[in-house]
Amino acid sequence: MKLSKRWLPAHVLVWSYAVLLIVPLYYFLASAFKTNDEIFAHPFALPTSFGFGNFRTAFDSADLGLAVVNSALVTVLALVVTLALALPAAFALARSTGRLASLVEQVFSLGFLIPTFAALFPTFLLAAATGLFHTRTFMVLFLPATAMPLSVVILVQFMRTIPREMEEAARMDGASTYAVLRHVYVPMCVPGIATVLLLNFLTFWNEYLYSLVIIGPDPAQRTVQVALPTLRSITGTDYGVLTAGTILTLVPVWIVYTVLQRRMQQALVSGAVKM
């Protein structure tokens, strides 16, 4: 369909929204290289010099370097646990035809209706009861549980497309159940695994409220999302430092998004609506 001249208002509206999305990013990027005075005087001017002073201050005053390491640690380990749990589960559910298996699958897909936030306080109690309060370990164990419904459902969909003959052939050669999973199913659903990894990388890296409550504000343990808001101060925020810190937290996500743009977009679209 051709878009006629009458679409001018639509073009204008869409691009103004696009500007609303891009301007904050530009402002943050530019301000990260400026002082407060420069930011207030010329908020949208290009920075005059590209020193990394603000980034260094952000690193020092909020221990951002350590926070990035903590976030990376929690994210990577939680991703490993997620796959370790979801791959066998999806494998079992995809191959099974029993009523029990379909019941389990339904239990998982109901999980989409449980908002993670609802059980914040009992989860905090659970952390306290297990002696894992104020540790990153609890988050590494807890985050995969929140990711389980989506991960299992996506992986089951991929594994259902694998023909049964593949397994039968492997069985003829004497493969064990584990070997079938390891050498037949996993290699054949790499796109599904990639989708699961990308989606969960985003949610784990960006997780805020649970990290705040359970890991707490201790600089040695806290993640980057918890450290970031501490760069504000009531007595007068240094916007250069705040924006530099924000940019730092976005870098890993932005790198992944740019390198894997297509795949990431597909993952986000397919992962959002699974009800």
Next chain:
Amino acid sequence: MTTSTPVPGDLTVPCPGPPAAPAGRRTPRQGGTVLAVPALVWYLVFMVGPLIAVFVVAALHWPGMLQPVSFAGFGNVRTVLDDPVFRDAVRNTAVQLAVALPVMIGCAYMLGYYVAQKPPGHRVVRYLLFIPGLISTPAKAMVFYAALSPDGLANGALESAGLGSLADAWLASPSTALACLIALDIWAGIGFTAVLFAARLGSVPDELGEAAQLDGAGHWRTMWRVHFPVIRDYVGVVTMLQFLWTLFGSAQHVLLLTQGGPGSSSTTLSFLVYQKAFIAADLGYSQTVGVLLFLAGLAGLLTIRRVFRQTY
């Protein structure tokens, strides 16, 4: 089930000795169902268990972590319903949903339709629309903080335009704090929702739109009268998602930007749950609100599903 081997005429008797029967003949395909157990246990312990605990704690009188606990029954419900702060929170959440959801879904649908028509530059627009879906809640909150704090962008712009008298402490003023939170919801919500709609509209056959155009329908009519009914149930599912995110997710925005204030002018229900649990240490109260929030979520989901039920 694979283990039972029903005999005709003997259907009511459960088959007690399962695996002994045809072990050798059957291909060992079923050998793996037990592999789903760890994931299921994990999920039940960390997700379902705490969710049930919400209902238990809601029935307790528990005035602080180290305080003695006693059974309160429905006492908490009465306390909560009589509390003016709770009523403020209900009102704020209702306003937030009533404004944010229709604006977000309406704009996102039109934007998604626009992108799906592949106008010039649609790839750039699509790339940009993903931005709010990628950045974390604290980062989004920092964007709004930088824009709306007393020495932030908005006031700077007003002053340089000679309208300094209109400048305000947007996040700290009772009349604008809630509006700022709603603006954040809408700003962040439209982009990603539009991407979802664009993806779904992309799979609607082109002929449908072309036929409507031949019949003399403009894009406006095609958009609402032809495409909308086709993806109506999908719009419903996306609305349900955004409803849940707005209802439960607002706690983080409030915590990061306004702390529910001034007074209780920007306290939402989900922030009240957080605030009563971790700041005011009134745990029974907090979880009672949690239960009410959960019920509100359920009622909302059912309503949205009814409204968007496929009509053909």
